[in-house]
Amino acid sequence: MITSFTGNVHRPLPLYWVLCGLAIGALAFFSPVELQGQVGRGCHVFRQCPNGYSCHPIIQRCYNSPRRAGQPCSAGYSCGSGLRCEAGSQRCRGPGGVGDPCHATRPCGPGLRCEAGSQRCRAPGREGDSCHATRPCGRGLQCEAGSQRCRAPGKLGDACHATRRCGDGFNCQTVTQKCVSEPLNLNSSALCSSIRVPGLATAARDAGATMSYGAGSTGAFGGAASIETGAVYGQDGEFGCFATVCHGISLDASVSNFASLGVYRSWRDFSGASIVTQQGVSTPFIRVGPGFTTGQVLSVNGQLVGSANSFSIGAGISPVPFQVGALSCYTVVAQANERINALSSRVNNARAQSSATAQQPTPRVNPTPQPRNRQPPAPARLPTSGFVRIQNRWKPAEYLHNERGTLVSGQIQSAWWSAQWIVAPVQGTSFVRLRNRWKPNEYVHIERGPARSGPIDMRWWSAMWSVEPVRGTQFVRIRNRWKPNQYLHIERGRLEAGA
Numbered sequence: 001m002i003t004s005f006t007g008n009v010h011r012p013l014p015l016y017w018v019l020c021g022l023a024i025g026a027l028a029f030f031s032p033v034e035l036q037g038q039v040g041r042g043c044h045v046f047r048q049c050p051n052g053y054s055c056h057p058i059i060q061r062c063y064n065s066p067r068r069a070g071q072p073c074s075a076g077y078s079c080g081s082g083l084r085c086e087a088g089s090q091r092c093r094g095p096g097g098v099g100d101p102c103h104a105t106r107p108c109g110p111g112l113r114c115e116a117g118s119q120r121c122r123a124p125g126r127e128g129d130s131c132h133a134t135r136p137c138g139r140g141l142q143c144e145a146g147s148q149r150c151r152a153p154g155k156l157g158d159a160c161h162a163t164r165r166c167g168d169g170f171n172c173q174t175v176t177q178k179c180v181s182e183p184l185n186l187n188s189s190a191l192c193s194s195i196r197v198p199g200l201a202t203a204a205r206d207a208g209a210t211m212s213y214g215a216g217s218t219g220a221f222g223g224a225a226s227i228e229t230g231a232v233y234g235q236d237g238e239f240g241c242f243a244t245v246c247h248g249i250s251l252d253a254s255v256s257n258f259a260s261l262g263v264y265r266s267w268r269d270f271s272g273a274s275i276v277t278q279q280g281v282s283t284p285f286i287r288v289g290p291g292f293t294t295g296q297v298l299s300v301n302g303q304l305v306g307s308a309n310s311f312s313i314g315a316g317i318s319p320v321p322f323q324v325g326a327l328s329c330y331t332v333v334a335q336a337n338e339r340i341n342a343l344s345s346r347v348n349n350a351r352a353q354s355s356a357t358a359q360q361p362t363p364r365v366n367p368t369p370q371p372r373n374r375q376p377p378a379p380a381r382l383p384t385s386g387f388v389r390i391q392n393r394w395k396p397a398e399y400l401h402n403e404r405g406t407l408v409s410g411q412i413q414s415a416w417w418s419a420q421w422i423v424a425p426v427q428g429t430s431f432v433r434l435r436n437r438w439k440p441n442e443y444v445h446i447e448r449g450p451a452r453s454g455p456i457d458m459r460w461w462s463a464m465w466s467v468e469p470v471r472g473t474q475f476v477r478i479r480n481r482w483k484p485n486q487y488l489h490i491e492r493g494r495l496e497a498g499a
Contacts (some may be wrong), residue, residue, distance in 0.1 A: 001214045038062050040063065062279070063077075065481070069092050094105055097121060109121065115230075122135050125137040125150040127152050130149060130150075140152065146163075151164050156398075160177055166180070181260075198491055201237070205402070207235070210265070211232070212259060212261070212264075213231055215228065215258065218229030225246065226245070227245050229241070229244075237266065242270070242331055247327065248325055248326050256312040257312065261310075262297070262307065263307055264306035267471075269306060271333045274329050275326065276329055279293070281297070290311065291313070292311055388423060399412045400444075403416055422435040436471060442455065444465070444488075445463035446482065447463070461480075462483070467479075485499060
């Protein structure tokens with residue numbers, strides 16, 4: 001019996017009060033959790049979660065169904081749209097942002113990649129950023145092998161290769177691996193200038209000699225013939241491409257390809273007719289593999305003007321353990337801005353001339369010089385009336401201009417007045433000022449160090465220049481009066497005034 005206490009008197013409770021108490025207790029035990037603050041509330045088999053929620057069987061807490069970001073997940077308790085159940089933490093995760101951790105079950109957001117190693121979400125690399133297979137470069141860039149850096153497509157004269165292509169309108173010359181403005185073949189005007197190597201130009205200048213670098217093929221069977229093409233550097237800054245054809249005699253029978261290095265007294269001694277005597281070492285009888293030959297280059301009147309060494313690989317037969325030969329050769333040179341197809345016709349003429357020379361007695365027997373029929377070019381000058389463009393010999397597509405406000409060397413449009421200059425003589429001297437047509441108050445000067453275009457004081461020697469012809473060519477150097485050891489040049493890819 002259930003009773004109540006009133007003072008010291010025990011009275012029985014009415015039956016309906018007892019039934020009401022039991023009903024309230026049952027509701028409290030078996031009813032779902034409250035609708036307010038339901039996520040994370042306790043739950044079990046007798047205390048179910050409300051609609052839209054489910055009880056996690058291990059944690060025994062109510063969570064959204066399907067699960068939302070950060071909520072626990074497992075088999076049968078999946079994540080909502082756009083989320084994935086992350087292995088390890090067993091939590092629902094959205095796509096990772098830049099710098100967020102990532103792995104197979106936690107992917108990165110749109111436009112991002114999971115970088116191997118750091119396991120972090122990364123945006124596509126910008127120019128100069130590091131890159132690899134799992135960290136690609138941004139749109140328009142490419143990952144350069146070796147440096148593993150994002151690079152923009154190459155411009156005219158830039159280095160190029162399989163993983164650093166050239167930009168639109170340019171082609172990668174496979175031999176020199178430089179971007180050029182047209183496909184390079186023997187009919188290209190850009191081939192010669194594209195293969196110029198600044199380090200070799202410096203070597204010729206430092207050595208005080210003209211140096212040639214070439215490759216070709218040769219064959220011999222009693223008589224001998226060879227053809228060679230390459231580049232030549234003069235000690236005074238000259239540069240050109242050459243073709244040499246030779247005919248003569250040899251003691252062995254062979255076919256080979258070769259690479260050569262020549263050293264000559266001067267630029268003028270390199271081209272034209274010559275006699276080459278060769279000596280080398282070989283395995284007697286049948287030989288296969290590399291070989292080395294050294295030669296002395298004589299002018300047609302018998303003077304020693306240079307030497308040529310070649311490394312070859314091929315096969316042949318030699319009756320003696322050495323090689324000797326004498327060749328009559330003819331060399332033609334295309335200047336850097338001359339179309340290389342001119343070499344084709346000139347080489348054909350050279351073949352005829354070298355054959356004729358080969359029939360002449362050797363210089364020791366008949367030292368009478370052969371006529372060259374070649375006149376030296378007229379000395380170069382800049383006109384002192386009208387307007388001129390100043391074009392670079394090494395990169396003939398580049399001109400001096402200030403189209404964008406600063407003085408640079410680069411490609412231009414034919415209508416640009418910014419690339420046209422007045423060569424104004426300085427009265428009473430041999431110097432000139434270079435005045436811009438577009439901005440006639442601007443002159444080229446080095447008053448503050450770098451070469452620039454701007455207003456000047458007419459007394460400044462830094463804005464006065466001498467125009468010096470390059471011997472044997474129609475090119476000039478532009479030398480400063482104030483600092484006479486400084487010339488305008490683009491040796492390092494940009495316009496500078498320096499030694």
